[in-house]
Amino acid sequence: MIKFKGIAWSLHPLFVLIMLTSVITGYFIELLTLFAIVFVHELGHVIAARGFGWTIREVKLLPFGGVAEVEDGGSMPSREEAIVALAGPLQNVWMGMAAWTMGQLGWWSADWSEYVWRANAMIGLFNLLPILPLDGGKLMHAWFTRTFTFHQSLMWGARISLVLSGGMVLVSIVPALQAEGEGIQANLLVVGLFLLITNWTYSRHVPFLFLRFLTNRGLAASKSMARGVWALPIVVSKRHSVAAILRLFKRDSYHLIVIMEDEGSILAILPEQQLVEGFLSDGKADRAVSELFM
Template identity: 55%
Template structure:
């Protein structure tokens, strides 16, 4: 692990295995090229994230890209998340076009130029697969933020990512049954990594959701700064407070209308009051009316 520009940069064990395999088979120049491509790809994420004022803590490099860890990611706007995600594949686009152009102009050996632009296209397109934490998965998550509440967004992102990761594993094994085929070990390893990552993500959703609630004050501050309308939520007084919390949307500030059991009236409660009660209440199944 090294520290550069105030950010920790580290190699994921999967990248280390690829490095060892490349060195053992004599593909040192290809390994160095892959490393530089991945580094520029991640630099695109980091530069864009810092332009938005994000605090980037660590970058973990993988054979197909990397994972940028930022502070309080759950409280960041979905639009910014999408732009940071797409910034990586855009680096592969210009690098691939530049390599292709160098080959066409005769500045590079044609075979080497072809390798570089194909490697860039492969890494860029692979990262656009809608599997978390790939860039495509983050774009999917950002898109879901406009169609689902935050809890449902996390669940659907994880479910789709798990399904597609499993399909990747199956595909890597089925290739072995083709004529002159063999198991695609690289694809298999990446598929297993993504499957385990998303399975862990799915199991940690309750804890990630609590972190999301702890940073809801930022949403309120942004809404107040731009004079945005509050989004009303109508709930029954008998509804468990845990289910009410799961109705919160990522970038919307809510006023919660708690209806009386008889439906004769409602109490208007700002979301931060309910969030505070939820975080301090030991029983998430208690009715909202009991807590206010």
């Protein structure tokens, strides 16, 4: 692990395994090129995130990209998340175009030029698949948070990523089941299994991720009020549980909780901070919201 500019950079064990394999098979130069491509790809994410003032703790490099651990998960605007996610594949665009140009000008051999631009195309396009933690998965999550509640976006992101990564595993073994017997696509199988396990773990951690979102909600609410934004009301009955109301929160909105009596009169209007702080203070999510002010 190397720490640079306050960010810990490390190699995922999967990348280390591929490095060892490349040394044994004599493809070390190709591996170094792949490493450089992945590093620049991830550097694009880091520069964009730093530009928005994000705090990045660690970047773990994988053969097809990287995973960045940010400090304030869920509190950043969805627009920023989308831009940061796109910043990686955009690096592959200019690197691929540069490699192709080098070949056309005769500065690189045709074979090497083709290898580099194809590697960039493969990494860039693969990362745009709508599977977490790939860039396409993050774009999907950013879009979901603009359309659905934050809790729904976590759940649907995990479900879709599980289905697609499972499909990747199936596709990798289908050739071995056919009459021609072409064999298992080992690279696709390894990546598919990695994504499947990662998203299984992610799905199990959804409650923790939602809790982190709520914990950082106070900072996001302060920023919203400082800018002066329209509040999005959430209208509920006094018998609604705190947990049910929290799951109605949207990422890019500031909420006022309007609590209604059965006959239709307004019992109370709570700012979202009061609801979140009431939950975080004792963790009693199943109690009725009316208990917060009674």
